[in-house]
Amino acid sequence: MNYKFDGYRFDFVKHRKKYFIVSALLIIAGIVSLMTMGLNLGVDFKSGTRVQVQIGQTFKEADVKQAVEQIGLHSGSITTAGDKKDMAVIQFAEPIHKDEFAKLTKAMENKYGKGVSLQESTVNPIISQELARSALYSVLLASVGIVLYITIRFEFRFAVSSVLALLHNVFLVITLFSIFQIEVELTFIAAILTIVGYSIHDNIIIFDRIRDNLKHAKLKTVQDVEDVVNHSIDQTLARSINTVLTVVICAAALYIFGGESIRHFTLALIIGLIFGAYSSIFIASQIWVSWREADLKKSKKKNKLANNEA
Amino acid sequence: MIKWSRLVTLLLITAVVFGTVALTGKKVAMGTTLGLDLRGGFEILYEVAPLNEKQKLTTQTLKDATKALDNRVNKLGIAEPEIQAEGTNRIRVRLAGVTDQERARDLIGKPANLTFRDQDGKILMQGSDLAENGAQGVLDSQTQQPVVTLQFKDAKKFADVTQKYIGQPMAIFLDDQLVTAPVIKSVIPNGTAQIDGQKDIQEAKDLAAILNAGALPVKMKEVFSTSVGAKLGQEALQNGVEAGIIGTIIVLLFMIVYYRMPGVIACITLVAYIYLLLLMQNLMGATLTLPGIAAFILGIGMAVDANIIMYERIKEELRSGKSYLSALRAGSKRSLSTILDANVTSIIASLVLFYFGSSAIRGFAVILILSIIVSMVTAVAGSRFLMNLAVRSNLFNKPGYYGVKERDIREL
Numbered sequence: 057m058n059y060k061f062d063g064y065r066f067d068f069v070k071h072r073k074k075y076f077i078v079s080a081l082l083i084i085a086g087i088v089s090l091m092t093m094g095l096n097l098g099v100d101f102k103s104g105t106r107v108q109v110q111i112g113q114t115f116k117e118a119d120v121k122q123a124v125e126q127i128g129l130h131s132g133s134i135t136t137a138g139d140k141k142d143m144a145v146i147q148f149a150e151p152i153h154k155d156e157f158a159k160l161t162k163a164m165e166n167k168y169g170k171g172v173s174l175q176e177s178t179v180n181p182i183i184s185q186e187l188a189r190s191a192l193y194s195v196l197l198a199s200v201g202i203v204l205y206i207t208i209r210f211e212f213r214f215a216v217s218s219v220l221a222l223l224h225n226v227f228l229v230i231t232l233f234s235i236f237q238i239e240v241e242l243t244f245i246a247a248i249l250t251i252v253g254y255s256i257h258d259n260i261i262i263f264d265r266i267r268d269n270l271k272h273a274k275l276k277t278v279q280d281v282e283d284v285v286n287h288s289i290d291q292t293l294a295r296s297i298n299t300v301l302t303v304v305i306c307a308a309a310l311y312i313f314g315g316e317s318i319r320h321f322t323l324a325l326i327i328g329l330i331f332g333a334y335s336s337i338f339i340a341s342q343i344w345v346s347w348r349e350a351d352l353k354k355s356k357k358k359n360k361l362a363n364n365e366a
Numbered sequence: 367m368i369k370w371s372r373l374v375t376l377l378l379i380t381a382v383v384f385g386t387v388a389l390t391g392k393k394v395a396m397g398t399t400l401g402l403d404l405r406g407g408f409e410i411l412y413e414v415a416p417l418n419e420k421q422k423l424t425t426q427t428l429k430d431a432t433k434a435l436d437n438r439v440n441k442l443g444i445a446e447p448e449i450q451a452e453g454t455n456r457i458r459v460r461l462a463g464v465t466d467q468e469r470a471r472d473l474i475g476k477p478a479n480l481t482f483r484d485q486d487g488k489i490l491m492q493g494s495d496l497a498e499n500g501a502q503g504v505l506d507s508q509t510q511q512p513v514v515t516l517q518f519k520d521a522k523k524f525a526d527v528t529q530k531y532i533g534q535p536m537a538i539f540l541d542d543q544l545v546t547a548p549v550i551k552s553v554i555p556n557g558t559a560q561i562d563g564q565k566d567i568q569e570a571k572d573l574a575a576i577l578n579a580g581a582l583p584v585k586m587k588e589v590f591s592t593s594v595g596a597k598l599g600q601e602a603l604q605n606g607v608e609a610g611i612i613g614t615i616i617v618l619l620f621m622i623v624y625y626r627m628p629g630v631i632a633c634i635t636l637v638a639y640i641y642l643l644l645l646m647q648n649l650m651g652a653t654l655t656l657p658g659i660a661a662f663i664l665g666i667g668m669a670v671d672a673n674i675i676m677y678e679r680i681k682e683e684l685r686s687g688k689s690y691l692s693a694l695r696a697g698s699k700r701s702l703s704t705i706l707d708a709n710v711t712s713i714i715a716s717l718v719l720f721y722f723g724s725s726a727i728r729g730f731a732v733i734l735i736l737s738i739i740v741s742m743v744t745a746v747a748g749s750r751f752l753m754n755l756a757v758r759s760n761l762f763n764k765p766g767y768y769g770v771k772e773r774d775i776r777e778l
Binding site for chain 1: 408591594596598601602605606610624659668700708711717719721722730734
């Protein structure tokens with residue numbers, strides 16, 4: 057590949073309507089999916105208890121169910137998990153009492169030996185509602201903080217474009233979790249907020265380059281705006297690709313080798329990181345281009361009117 | 367001409383970094399405080415309610431309750447319990463490394479309003495009449511049965527009671543639960559009493575601990591609990607650490623292959639970064655949890671990003687025809703504001719996380735903030751310093767060392 061200095065390898069700006077359409081379609085799919093299927097909320101977000109049993113050998117789900125029912129508990133669902141298929145996840149729609157948990161521990165030990173290891177989480181609906189609310193506030197507040205910071209350091213248009221792209225990323229991750237009905241746990245919030253941090257990080261680096269290139273450019277025509285943005289994206293492209301690659305390598309290692317308990321977390325992270333890289337090039341920058349061009353046309357019209365009157 | 371002094375300094379620093387990590391790395395890694403999700407244990411969130419209608423929950427009652435719980439947990443011999451009041455009506459108890467969960471859970475939440483009542487239910491004496499640490503779980507010297515012996519503050523008061531109710535049963539209640547109702551056979555002049563019926567000495571000791579810790583000044587209800595089996599925790603830790611090592615090695619290889627000489631420097635600073643981050647975390651006494659490991663690995667990504675941004679800039683400057691030294695100067699200077707802006711926004715997001723998040727998320731935020739700060743030192747300042755030494759040593763005066771092709775370089 058030959059590096060050309062005065063041109064750019066790809067006209068990123070030209071196809072922006074297509075990116076917007078793709079994202080719009082995904083967002084619509086997300087709204088439909090959220091309204092019809094909703095999210096597969098884990099016990100962290102609704103009332104109930106989730107018990108994870110490390111059995112250490114393969115087992116039949118029916119056997120576990122039988123053992124659970126023998127001690128008088130009603131399990132909602134029992135699923136097999138773990139790399140070696142040696143872990144049972146039992147969901148109870150009602151929170152189980154600590155005595156019942158002790159009984160369950162004994163029952164599992166009796167059935168599968170002393171080597172079993174149990175993990176339990178019980179949440180009361182009030183607490184989980186609080187959690188969800190605080191998560192929502194966090195994202196909104198983080199957005200406000202980021203808008204303020206970027207407006208001070210850059211300009212308002214950059215700030216709004218970044219935050220729109222960021223909300224777009226967060227929404228699309230939620231969408232995919234809804235479409236594929238992947239369980240949403242407490243750590244999902246941490247993943248979402250990492251995505252917020254990362255997509256902003258990514259946006260800033262491209263906007264920083266646009267800002268840098270604007271110092272030497274005069275934006276008189278629509279073409280000028282598009283050239284600056286195309287140049288800027290082109291110049292930062294190697295960095296954008298390499299960075300998302302290294303972060304995704306880390307997250308993927310965590311997904312593959314990190315074990316069951318953080319798999320949903322890392323999945324959300326990987327999807328979010330990729331959307332983050334995509335949106336900083338194809339959404340945030342393109343919103344800025346459209347906005348800037350609209351402003352440019354407006355001021356031209358004004359000038360024309362002013363000239364005509366004179 | 368090759369400047370050996372610079373080269374030797376560079377090698378010396380590299381040796382010091384790797385030497386320190388090799389010699390103390392294991393100790394630092396072992397010194398990390400692990401969260402209960404990584405070593406087993408449990409966490410319970412209690413919702414606190416007043417005992418009766420007259421009582422009002424104040425910060426003081428919440429504090430008293432926390433202290434009473436702390437007493438009990440200490441009596442259990444659990445190291446590093448974390449008991450804290452949250453908001454206006456909650457207490458969070460976090461016990462890592464507890465093996466007998468059932469017992470601990472029982473002991474913490476058990477009420478302890480001790481009363482001695484007559485047949486009609488009239489309260490004769492109360493837990494507050496007990497002497498300080500007056501309850502003891504022992505084996506009865508005659509029967510070898512486990513019992514709890516009680517010592518009252520006022521021996522005379524107890525003597526009067528036993529005299530008045532001689533021949534009658536005296537019921538001992540723990541809150542509204544009848545524990546035992548021994549018949550008073552004789553007047554007890556020395557202010558001691560005893561509760562029997564304990565299964566074993568451990569149960570007797572636990573009951574004594576509850577009694578000594580006094581009555582909980584509030585009612586407590588479990589609203590959230592999470593527990594991790596020790597084995598599950600260890601497996602999670604091992605998985606997380608393995609994943610981290612594998613991810614890091616791939617990233618290091620990538621950096622060397624793609625960025626060549628600067629990539630090697632990135633590896634040195636990255637190793638220093640991981641070491642310093644662990645060290646800082648230990649010094650701060652921060653607890654490493656599973657989401658913390660995730661933040662840790664994300665932090666590695668951010669640190670690598672700082673390197674990538676700088677090296678890409680340097681490559682650009684080299685392509686534009688600048689000399690190695692001025693390319694380095696311009697590249698590191700121009701990349702700094704970019705890295706700074708990007709990191710500040712990430713810190714803002716993390717601060718919001720820390721402020722609004724719950725325990726696990728807070729741990730995540732703390733490590734992310736810490737890692738961004740440490741990466742500014744190693745991946746930005748450290749990298750720049752080492753690159754300076756490398757470039758000034760004149761050993762790497764070929765574009766190939768920087769991953770730049772000769773024909774891409776423009777004339778100035």
